[in-house]
Amino acid sequence: MKQVLTGNEAAAIAAKLARVKVISAYPITPQTAIVEKLAEFVANGELDAEFMKVESEHSAMSACIGAAAVGARAFTATSSQGLMLMSEMLYIAAGLRLPIVMANANRALSAPLNIWCDQQDSMAVRDSGWVQLYCEDNQEILDSILQAYRVAEELMLPVMVCFDGYILSHTAEPVDVPEQEEVDDFLPPYRPRHPLDPAMPVTMGPVGVPEYYQEIRYMLHEAVRAARDKIVEVDREYGKRFGRRYGLVECYRSDDAEIILLTLGSLSGTAKDLIDRSRKRGERVGLVRVRAYRPFPREVLVKALEHAKVVAVLEKDISLGWAGALFADVSCALANVEGAPLLMNFICGLGGRDVSPLQIREALRAAARAAEVGEVKRPVRWLGLREKLVGLGI
Amino acid sequence: MKQVLTGNEAAAIAAKLARVKVISAYPITPQTAIVEKLAEFVANGELDAEFMKVESEHSAMSACIGAAAVGARAFTATSSQGLMLMSEMLYIAAGLRLPIVMANANRALSAPLNIWCDQQDSMAVRDSGWVQLYCEDNQEILDSILQAYRVAEELMLPVMVCFDGYILSHTAEPVDVPEQEEVDDFLPPYRPRHPLDPAMPVTMGPVGVPEYYQEIRYMLHEAVRAARDKIVEVDREYGKRFGRRYGLVECYRSDDAEIILLTLGSLSGTAKDLIDRSRKRGERVGLVRVRAYRPFPREVLVKALEHAKVVAVLEKDISLGWAGALFADVSCALANVEGAPLLMNFICGLGGRDVSPLQIREALRAAARAAEVGEVKRPVRWLGLREKLVGLGI
Amino acid sequence: MVEGDILKIIAGAVITEPGNTAQTETGSWRNFRPVIDEAKCTGCGMCWMFCPEPAISKGKPARVDYRYCKGCGICANECPFKAITMVPEGRD
Amino acid sequence: MVEGDILKIIAGAVITEPGNTAQTETGSWRNFRPVIDEAKCTGCGMCWMFCPEPAISKGKPARVDYRYCKGCGICANECPFKAITMVPEGRD
Amino acid sequence: MIEVRFHGRGGQGAVTAARLLVEAAFLEGKYGQAFPFFGAERRGAPIVAFARIDDKPIRTRTQVYEPSHVVVLDPTLLEVTNVAAGLKAGGIVVVNAKEAPTGLPAGRLAVVDATGIALETLGAPITNTAILGALARATKLVSLDSLVRAVGNYFGDKLAEKNIAAVRVAYERTKLL
Amino acid sequence: MIEVRFHGRGGQGAVTAARLLVEAAFLEGKYGQAFPFFGAERRGAPIVAFARIDDKPIRTRTQVYEPSHVVVLDPTLLEVTNVAAGLKAGGIVVVNAKEAPTGLPAGRLAVVDATGIALETLGAPITNTAILGALARATKLVSLDSLVRAVGNYFGDKLAEKNIAAVRVAYERTKLL
Amino acid sequence: MTAAPPGIPEEELLAPGHRACAGCGCVLAMRYLLKALGRNIVVSMATGCMEVVTTPYPETSWRVPWIHSAFENAAATAAGIAAGLKALGKKGVKSVAIAGDGGTADIGLQALSGAVERGDNVLFCCYDNEAYQNTGIQRSGATPFGAWTTTTPIGRVKRGEDRPKKDVPAIIAAHGAPYVATASVAYPLDFINKLRRAAAIEGPTYVHVHAPCVPGWRIETSKTIEVARLAVLTGAWVLYEIERGQLRVTFKPPKRRPVADYLKLQGRFRHLTEEEIAQIQRMVDEQCRRFGIE
Amino acid sequence: MTAAPPGIPEEELLAPGHRACAGCGCVLAMRYLLKALGRNIVVSMATGCMEVVTTPYPETSWRVPWIHSAFENAAATAAGIAAGLKALGKKGVKSVAIAGDGGTADIGLQALSGAVERGDNVLFCCYDNEAYQNTGIQRSGATPFGAWTTTTPIGRVKRGEDRPKKDVPAIIAAHGAPYVATASVAYPLDFINKLRRAAAIEGPTYVHVHAPCVPGWRIETSKTIEVARLAVLTGAWVLYEIERGQLRVTFKPPKRRPVADYLKLQGRFRHLTEEEIAQIQRMVDEQCRRFGIE
Numbered sequence A, B: 001m002k003q004v005l006t007g008n009e010a011a012a013i014a015a016k017l018a019r020v021k022v023i024s025a026y027p028i029t030p031q032t033a034i035v036e037k038l039a040e041f042v043a044n045g046e047l048d049a050e051f052m053k054v055e056s057e058h059s060a061m062s063a064c065i066g067a068a069a070v071g072a073r074a075f076t077a078t079s080s081q082g083l084m085l086m087s088e089m090l091y092i093a094a095g096l097r098l099p100i101v102m103a104n105a106n107r108a109l110s111a112p113l114n115i116w117c118d119q120q121d122s123m124a125v126r127d128s129g130w131v132q133l134y135c136e137d138n139q140e141i142l143d144s145i146l147q148a149y150r151v152a153e154e155l156m157l158p159v160m161v162c163f164d165g166y167i168l169s170h171t172a173e174p175v176d177v178p179e180q181e182e183v184d185d186f187l188p189p190y191r192p193r194h195p196l197d198p199a200m201p202v203t204m205g206p207v208g209v210p211e212y213y214q215e216i217r218y219m220l221h222e223a224v225r226a227a228r229d230k231i232v233e234v235d236r237e238y239g240k241r242f243g244r245r246y247g248l249v250e251c252y253r254s255d256d257a258e259i260i261l262l263t264l265g266s267l268s269g270t271a272k273d274l275i276d277r278s279r280k281r282g283e284r285v286g287l288v289r290v291r292a293y294r295p296f297p298r299e300v301l302v303k304a305l306e307h308a309k310v311v312a313v314l315e316k317d318i319s320l321g322w323a324g325a326l327f328a329d330v331s332c333a334l335a336n337v338e339g340a341p342l343l344m345n346f347i348c349g350l351g352g353r354d355v356s357p358l359q360i361r362e363a364l365r366a367a368a369r370a371a372e373v374g375e376v377k378r379p380v381r382w383l384g385l386r387e388k389l390v391g392l393g394i
Numbered sequence C, D: 001m002v003e004g005d006i007l008k009i010i011a012g013a014v015i016t017e018p019g020n021t022a023q024t025e026t027g028s029w030r031n032f033r034p035v036i037d038e039a040k041c042t043g044c045g046m047c048w049m050f051c052p053e054p055a056i057s058k059g060k061p062a063r064v065d066y067r068y069c070k071g072c073g074i075c076a077n078e079c080p081f082k083a084i085t086m087v088p089e090g091r092d
Numbered sequence E, F: 001m002i003e004v005r006f007h008g009r010g011g012q013g014a015v016t017a018a019r020l021l022v023e024a025a026f027l028e029g030k031y032g033q034a035f036p037f038f039g040a041e042r043r044g045a046p047i048v049a050f051a052r053i054d055d056k057p058i059r060t061r062t063q064v065y066e067p068s069h070v071v072v073l074d075p076t077l078l079e080v081t082n083v084a085a086g087l088k089a090g091g092i093v094v095v096n097a098k099e100a101p102t103g104l105p106a107g108r109l110a111v112v113d114a115t116g117i118a119l120e121t122l123g124a125p126i127t128n129t130a131i132l133g134a135l136a137r138a139t140k141l142v143s144l145d146s147l148v149r150a151v152g153n154y155f156g157d158k159l160a161e162k163n164i165a166a167v168r169v170a171y172e173r174t175k176l177l
Numbered sequence G, H: 001m002t003a004a005p006p007g008i009p010e011e012e013l014l015a016p017g018h019r020a021c022a023g024c025g026c027v028l029a030m031r032y033l034l035k036a037l038g039r040n041i042v043v044s045m046a047t048g049c050m051e052v053v054t055t056p057y058p059e060t061s062w063r064v065p066w067i068h069s070a071f072e073n074a075a076a077t078a079a080g081i082a083a084g085l086k087a088l089g090k091k092g093v094k095s096v097a098i099a100g101d102g103g104t105a106d107i108g109l110q111a112l113s114g115a116v117e118r119g120d121n122v123l124f125c126c127y128d129n130e131a132y133q134n135t136g137i138q139r140s141g142a143t144p145f146g147a148w149t150t151t152t153p154i155g156r157v158k159r160g161e162d163r164p165k166k167d168v169p170a171i172i173a174a175h176g177a178p179y180v181a182t183a184s185v186a187y188p189l190d191f192i193n194k195l196r197r198a199a200a201i202e203g204p205t206y207v208h209v210h211a212p213c214v215p216g217w218r219i220e221t222s223k224t225i226e227v228a229r230l231a232v233l234t235g236a237w238v239l240y241e242i243e244r245g246q247l248r249v250t251f252k253p254p255k256r257r258p259v260a261d262y263l264k265l266q267g268r269f270r271h272l273t274e275e276e277i278a279q280i281q282r283m284v285d286e287q288c289r290r291f292g293i294e
Ligand SMILES: Cc1ncc(C[n+]2csc(CCOP(=O)(O)OP(=O)(O)O)c2C)c(N)n1
Pocket: A026, A027, A028, A029, A057, A081, A082, A085, G026, G046, G047, G048, G049, G050, G071, G072, G099, G100, G101, G102, G103, G104, G129, G130, G131, G132, G133, G134, G135, G140
């Protein structure tokens, strides 16, 4: 049934449809409404789950780890400072191979404190062994969370479903909510392989001595890599059942494009509108949106980008003093690729700065110039800075 | 005066020579001896500082923030889980532009728990706005910490001095310890610009609303970028005074090399010995060691690598499901560079796995093959895995 | 801070003008306005003591600073002498 | 675990053989060996109760499992009947 | 695509108003988007919210810079905010006020005493549903019927009835200037 | 480059022994590196430590796979560890034992009753300084004099004296087999 | 009391123009705190309503040196400040940490506990509005039994908060802190005196002030003080101090009013049944008995 | 006692071959704990000596389900386990958290406090060896006054730990936990009985067991039990339980021995002067007075 839902509501409903058993989360803007909604479901008896009001995000993730380890389907949600505070536990959840699903409403990092959208938070934990999916709209949030449990439980990996704070979390729009029975068919109950169970005692989280540690990490690495195929497989099945598919990356009018915008998350929508307008003017521009950012979909991307002259990577994060994370990863994917397109990086939308069509157009124009001269002078640029800014303030 | 010192001792002595005012740290292997040594200095009256025995690393960094904010020179040290637990505060320390210096004894991340060396920990916080220096030996640890305070205080940026756990932290070797007076000449007392002081009340860490946040981040980004020149400048002065210089990157027999090993930290030493041996056999191989990893020294690196046929990046970290962090960054630096060398990534030395000369030779051989065929098939490979490893364990 | 049309930001976003929220007149938030009956006011200071902004100055009579008063009505509720009335703001 | 020469690791490094440290005989750490005087031993069980490994079994006389006994000497110290003597291990 | 900006004060329900508008449009088979612009402000402080309505799915995610219409939930805002900023040519400003405010260009104004109506129908000065009645009347963006259904769906039984009354009464009493 | 492997038990001071060897070499103008190989083991468990000595700065940071010499601080280790593993041709095994242990290749063995000497000189079975005396004697890696100075620098006054005695006595009593 | 006590300093170190809700009890607590402690302090504040409403860049309401670093570490930051001041030889400047109940009882408890355990020279003030108000009224450890919040909603199977209020003052007292006190914004002089006593002690001291939140408690903006006063007059909130282990109740309500008088002004308790109210009355009675209040 | 009490179960759920130091008191505590609680538990253990020595991959000493996730979150992980067990309808399985004194009093306090505040069905056991032993003897909040550790060295201007031992049982009792108890490895039956009582309660319970560490306390390997017993016999460590607020001392030393008897066996107290010992004696006397011990 279609309903008008905010991104947060879509996430909460997805968790409910997934019949999560343990919810353990801590309030933080702009994610809080997810947890509030789930509290309501539980209070009303609509969802039969343990709702844990933990005292911090570190404990939120720790409790999910405990719950998943005994074999309960666990869910949490957070943002920004919350994600940072639990970052130690993210690596551990992945290392323990526990299929936790987390919604992250993307928000800027302190200091200064800022509750608005950018993607610095989830980017900061991109090495952790979590699968990361970035959503473009509220429908995708709901669908991705349901898919996430399948991927997570089949590969024994945690999955983070990321979506832009406020821009999606607080925006209401029509979302198709599947029926519970259909979801139940798609997503069977979690059957853990080696749960903590007195009937069959196991030890989890031992000391990984140097004789074994690297192999254990390698297995985790390969499992995350295997998620590429698994995401595609699950997505295909989901598509058959529910009529919606997303894939690892989405290619939008990019087949014959000379200039390709590479994006993550909600700004892709605005960019697509702009692409349409540019196409109308005969400009050969297109867009590729990375949905599965970890594992990084190298092969698909190389294919999607290989015919472009310039790829302009727009992203809402920055490895301070250097470049955007997506930009580095795309560069890495295209390393050794002969005739690879020129690469440009546009940092934008930090801390809630609106990414206006004007800014995207500026990126397109810069890319067009680069295509013309066949060279990129300043690979990393910032979009939407207030113009007259003085000094380093030092 | 030359003394036989472990890396941890060198770090502690450096902090003492820097006349740090507040030490706030939490024990964690393999860093603990730094703090123990400093406790001894303070207990003996050799160092006039407040020694805070905080209850966690999150508080260790928080206390450093408080101390630095009132204008006291602050020092801390950590590793691994400790770094992860304080990661939220790392972004905040940088955002507040506080010149804290931290020693990080590089150690693997849980799970599984592993107390041995790799560089996953500091890599995990590479976006945070901290300057990161990686040391090759104990002398460099001492020198880098002294340099770090100059860079930190002149640019109002925190600096992390990273060195390999056990491999340096617990290895004793000769270190030249400068005289206190010489250090005092090089490093004057910290003079904060806007300390928290009732005589001139300021507000630090406000809410960075969307109207300003992006500009504030941009300034931070530019300050970190400015650290490239500052590091070189301070290093030059240090060299004049103490006779030792390091620069942003170290080039070892790389000028005419066809194959260049790109490294971080202590494994560079082993690799240099190997390079010498290969050179003796007439192989045109060299090494480039990245000392300043953040800000990433793009220009110097591009120059150092431009004539190579293949660059083999050896690193002790992995963005799980993808590639090493240094590899992605080097790819990014070389993006758009015409005739850039082929790039290969070798993940090695995780969790204390010894990086033997054999492994490095394997990397060199693979690079040589790539140079021959002019193509890289599997860009990311693992060195030193125990051979017969089965499945994903799922 | 913006000076002229130039954005000047101190490193770390440090604010060096203590108390400069005073430049923002939150009186505009007000829906009801406290009006002091000067005859009834004894200058007891209770309204001053309990105003969260603060937007009342002590004295006989006490005086409301309408630039900041948000119209919460605490002063009226707490005035021991019922000297303050809240009247609707801005409409009509 | 290593089976044959193949390394088999379960995802997440889960260990499915509870108590398998027993395959590691820490008795090799021992410098002193507890020797029980069977005549004196009453089978009171105190040594069994206080052995940290555990490496003593209850009974009259109690019996030390030298595969695991690290030679700490607690049993000797706690035996109410002084039935246990610690003798240097391995040398001569 | 139609874009509507709602001006209110924190706590007055401007965000809900935007959402209800989108829900009503949705009931008519349209697509929509409702979203707030939140600041660090608390209740009482001026805030804005937005709604977008279109016949095809809405992909754009930027702020609304040039609204098609503007809705003002609280007359006191007229003094502290330029509510007509960026308003598109032909756009209508729907204002909660007893009488037509001055200073706003005539011919593009709809006025309703939403506060009075809310007090009448709900017994509380919560103006967000009443003003939607006025918006529907002034702009024809959605039908009164859809609006009534959307309000009905959103609120619990008792509240629904009262809010529907507010919508209807406001729809009737709106003055187009 | 000379590489020495020390076998001891956690808590016995094998790491310190390696370090003192390097300090002694350093006093002779050489370069050195001393480092432990730590496991999760506690005191009592077998551990190893390493020393490297060379005439030029030592850059290599790998483990020692083929030691030039081996030092065994505790005779009980002979039963549980293959102390001669990887030993280079011509390398010497210096063992703390009352009598020559069996099973180790002869001609490459130096034996000293370090425990006895330690009890004599220090009053405690801490063998790490005594065994260094034996190592110096057997391998000539460092002179007795440098060793004595290194030990003197490392320990506090009282302890220094006793440990120096341990070194000297062991140097004397070492039997080369 | 029919006149403001003369003991309340005139100087306003909290500027107007802050963005707190009309009628906010917590910002009043901040105002009193600054009056009590004066200019020679350095404030470390946790994330929360008071931080957010007082420092929208480029503006600040603070006329004393102030820093915010994170939510959970007000005490640790303040401990670093105290250490820094000491190391720099700056005498006479007090390090003051301020946090909401969430930043104190929950996510910030450990940093506070650590500072107290170490004996750091920090005055910690918790303003207790009984929920995470900044994020929109979620339950905290300090939320009282029975209260509605957005994470303890009133539904078919759950009816509001089901745990008693976490007793942070008792927990800090159990640490052996030299001074622990409770206060209320309805009793400013008592609050101010306690803060001054706390500040005068070299070492870790703790003052916990009860301060209503308009939207969080669902009260009328004008009732903030009335509600806070009723908490004390009903015995739902007890004003006391513990100095070096010695407990002293600083205000005994003359004749305790029924707790319903306190509850009924607040929307967050609207759903309570007679029975639930009786249960709360029993909890309050028990608490008062412990403090020797009739 | 001249015979092992019959109440001690025979079954060994902790396997030998673990890597603890010879004479470790803490691993003995683990052994007793498993005897007390049996097979129907799930253990969540904090990083620390006991975790490290019992689980060197691919080996484990645990014959019950066991997880280690991090240092500071044994309680939170256990709370998740309890929630998971409940959600899955697994009755009769108890969630047990174990941590050292560092993982309890310092870095793990908040997670513990949160679990207690929420009323989670978790039995938390702290084994207290009075320092961070796993990392090589650094002071923790639970390190006693006067003790040497590597971060409280004996130097010219500082002489060992200068703060009293953090009283975690009192802090947890102040949370209103239904059961809080102290124990000692020298009194295994007392310890076992308390664990069983704690496990039987549905809700958060806490048992704090004093357990010597050979290198950390600088004692002889054979003296572990003797030293632990002397702590109790001198009154330096008091065995008690608090059940629903009721304090009961479970063992009163017949005639208290001077605390010096306890201190002198331990190298960590070797540096103490007569005067310092007298000061410690006064602290112990004061503590015993509080507990009604002569
Ligand atoms: C690590 C972290 N988690 C969550 C948040 C989000 N957050 C900010 S303030 C706050 C609630 C504050 O509650 P309290 O301390 O009671 O202060 P109040 O807002 O009620 O004044 C929360 C949950 C955060 N900033 N950081």
